[in-house]
Amino acid sequence: MKSGSNLERVMAAGHFAVTAECGPPRGADPDHVIKKAELVKGNVDACNVTDNQTSVVRMSSIAGCMLVKQSGIEPLLQMVVRDRNRIALQSDLLGASALGVRNLLCLSGDHQKFGDDPQAKNVFDIDSIQLIHLVKTMRDEGVFPSGDKLDGAPKFLIGCAVNPFADPYEIRVPRFKLKVDAGADFVQTQCIYNMDVFKKYMEDVKRQGLHERCKILAGVTPLKSAGMGKFMNRMVAGIDIPDSFIKRIADEPKEKQAAKGIEMCIEQIHELKEMEGIAGVHVMAIEWEEKLNEIIGGAGLLPRPVVEHETVH
Amino acid sequence: MITGTPKPIDEVLSMIEAYNKIIVAGCYGCVTVCRVGGDKEVQVLSSTLRLAREAAGRPVEIKEVCLERQCDPEYLEPMRPYIEDYQAVVSIACGAGIQFMAEKFAKTPLLPGINTGFLGVTERQGEWAERCQGCGDCVLHLTGGICPVTRCAKSIFHGPCGGSVGGICEVDKEIKCGWQMIIDRLKSLDQMDNYGKLKPYKGWDASRDGGPRRIIREDMK
Numbered sequence: 001m002k003s004g005s006n007l008e009r010v011m012a013a014g015h016f017a018v019t020a021e022c023g024p025p026r027g028a029d030p031d032h033v034i035k036k037a038e039l040v041k042g043n044v045d046a047c048n049v050t051d052n053q054t055s056v057v058r059m060s061s062i063a064g065c066m067l068v069k070q071s072g073i074e075p076l077l078q079m080v081v082r083d084r085n086r087i088a089l090q091s092d093l094l095g096a097s098a099l100g101v102r103n104l105l106c107l108s109g110d111h112q113k114f115g116d117d118p119q120a121k122n123v124f125d126i127d128s129i130q131l132i133h134l135v136k137t138m139r140d141e142g143v144f145p146s147g148d149k150l151d152g153a154p155k156f157l158i159g160c161a162v163n164p165f166a167d168p169y170e171i172r173v174p175r176f177k178l179k180v181d182a183g184a185d186f187v188q189t190q191c192i193y194n195m196d197v198f199k200k201y202m203e204d205v206k207r208q209g210l211h212e213r214c215k216i217l218a219g220v221t222p223l224k225s226a227g228m229g230k231f232m233n234r235m236v237a238g239i240d241i242p243d244s245f246i247k248r249i250a251d252e253p254k255e256k257q258a259a260k261g262i263e264m265c266i267e268q269i270h271e272l273k274e275m276e277g278i279a280g281v282h283v284m285a286i287e288w289e290e291k292l293n294e295i296i297g298g299a300g301l302l303p304r305p306v307v308e309h310e311t312v313h
Numbered sequence: 314m315i316t317g318t319p320k321p322i323d324e325v326l327s328m329i330e331a332y333n334k335i336i337v338a339g340c341y342g343c344v345t346v347c348r349v350g351g352d353k354e355v356q357v358l359s360s361t362l363r364l365a366r367e368a369a370g371r372p373v374e375i376k377e378v379c380l381e382r383q384c385d386p387e388y389l390e391p392m393r394p395y396i397e398d399y400q401a402v403v404s405i406a407c408g409a410g411i412q413f414m415a416e417k418f419a420k421t422p423l424l425p426g427i428n429t430g431f432l433g434v435t436e437r438q439g440e441w442a443e444r445c446q447g448c449g450d451c452v453l454h455l456t457g458g459i460c461p462v463t464r465c466a467k468s469i470f471h472g473p474c475g476g477s478v479g480g481i482c483e484v485d486k487e488i489k490c491g492w493q494m495i496i497d498r499l500k501s502l503d504q505m506d507n508y509g510k511l512k513p514y515k516g517w518d519a520s521r522d523g524g525p526r527r528i529i530r531e532d533m534k
Contacts, residue, residue, distance in 0.1 A: 129467035
């Protein structure tokens with residue numbers, strides 16, 4: 001075992017994994033996280049805690065992870081390279097591991113232009129792929145990138161994100177391969193709506209054998225309405241929702257669109273479960289955590305398996 | 314070249330508020346080429362300042378000069394005989410030129426008349442664009458002659474990120490995705506092998522982060 005995390009054990013035992021996410025609040029109130037965690041609990045193997053997503057200032061991801069952990073859920077720390085140089089990144093990795101965080105997602109981070117401090121200085125000292133390499137070096141070799149020995153190596157299952165729908169398509173699989181080469185143990189994908197494009201992507205991934213080197217968790221986000229789908233298509237870079245997908249929701253009366261969105265999300269998960277090379281699903285029910293139980297249960301993924309702990313050396 | 318943009322005239326007027334005898338100094342280097350700090354701009358700025366101060370009932374005497382370069386000592390020396398006859402200098406050279414003049418003349422306040430921009434090129438008449446951040450460790454041979462540090466809004470070394478759509482960066486619809494350009498160029502050069510390689514962490518110590526930089530050429534001393 002690389003980290004001994006619950007997520008790692010579940011996947012190693014061959015179960016179809018489930019993760020979700022929890023965005024920390026725009027304030028210091030811990031109850032916000034604890035309430036969300038109650039809705040997530042029991043439905044997932046690990047829960048992502050986002051790191052100032054869209055560059056909007058929020059409670060720190062490490063603090064959010066601790067609150068999630070105290071609620072009895074295994075946290076998955078998201079870490080962006082936008083706000084911290086390699087000194088701060090290494091330090092936070094050590095701190096998070098010391099506090100018992102065992103899953104990590106290495107990200108670039110949205111450009112600060114999109115947040116509430118567009119005049120902030122960005123860092124990008126190293127990029128997200130180099131962060132994967134940095135964590136792997138610390139975990140597996142027990143040394144800092146500088147070569148100095150660590151007094152206790154951090155233990156993380158190392159994750160990355162991919163967007164199969166971003167441009168240019170031809171670079172999507174080679175870039176995923178770079179992340180796997182750098183040391184990614186698992187990947188969570190951008191929200192999938194266009195299954196045809198995703199299937200093609202997976203064919204290319206399998207041709208490279210990447211699914212055998214890295215566990216692939218397919219990302220899904222239930223749509224609350226046809227309007228939400230149109231908005232995401234227009235406003236979010238790298239989101240591809242086919243018209244036919246939105247039409248199925250739009251064909252429903254307004255009050256039934258949310259239920260249709262959930263039904264379609266469950267439908268997608270069933271389809272993803274059958275796809276070769278998919279190790280699990282990452283359900284991003286954005287500010288809709290109360291529906292996680294219905295979606296994950298509806299997809300036949302409850303209760304979550306309990307896999308006995310193995311000592312990590 | 315080093316580019317720049319004029320400071321708003323009100324800002325310059327407020328800088329010279331306390332003075333009634335000043336020099337406006339241009340430079341025949343980069344700022345002349347990008348039309349922000351040459352002799353023509355010295356004339357225009359001086360006239361504007363004079364008119365504004367006359368209208369305010371507080372005329373200002375201005376000596377107009379344009380130096381060959383403000384970043385070389387030999388071109389600054391000719392100012393020495395008369396500079397202390399004036400209360401301040403508004404320089405419309407780049408930040409390097411302004412600072413060098415300040416270093417040479419300890420008793421004269423130096424006021425910036427332009428905002429220094431970037432190392433760039435003239436893309437077309439009246440349009441300049443950044444190409445280089447002078448990071449001190451060039452990788453253009455690996456990236457198809459397109460700089461990831463300058464052309465990518467995140468300066469990442471393994472792009473493009475998820476924010477690249479149709480060759481455009483999500484930061485601004487007027488900004489091309491640097492990594493899309495790198496990939497297109499690598500393909501046309503048949504150098505896509507370069508893309509698939511992990512690149513080492515960049516040593517920013519060769520850049521500004523190592524402190525003010527210095528180049529010493531013993532062979533030229």
